[in-house]
Amino acid sequence: MSLGASEGPLPGGSEPFEIYLAWSERTLVVGPEERALEVLLRAGVPIEPGCQTGGCGDCATAYLEGDVVHKDGCLNGDDRKRYFCPCVSRARTRIVLAV
Numbered sequence: 001m002s003l004g005a006s007e008g009p010l011p012g013g014s015e016p017f018e019i020y021l022a023w024s025e026r027t028l029v030v031g032p033e034e035r036a037l038e039v040l041l042r043a044g045v046p047i048e049p050g051c052q053t054g055g056c057g058d059c060a061t062a063y064l065e066g067d068v069v070h071k072d073g074c075l076n077g078d079d080r081k082r083y084f085c086p087c088v089s090r091a092r093t094r095i096v097l098a099v
């Protein structure tokens, strides 16, 4: 499955943000026209891309800190304290992932 711009408008994001990969000590930048999922996959992070619309939870990834803007429709309130769906969600700050 491709993750290109031809799959529709980005889900509300336009501000770039950083993702810090805690275990591999790498910083990634999600540009205004990118989804976090495609940036993570490009970096080799093993995430299962499912629906890519925030509905299935297959891509849910644990984060340790950061102000995530949740745009999925599958995680509940408790889940959102620890996980985000990079296929649709973004962040207001740098986020740190437990990967």
Ligand code: FES
Residues within 6 Å of the ligand: 048, 049, 050, 051, 052, 053, 054, 055, 056, 057, 058, 059, 060, 072, 074, 085, 086, 087, 088
């Ligand atoms: S791929 Fe389905 S919620 Fe992200």
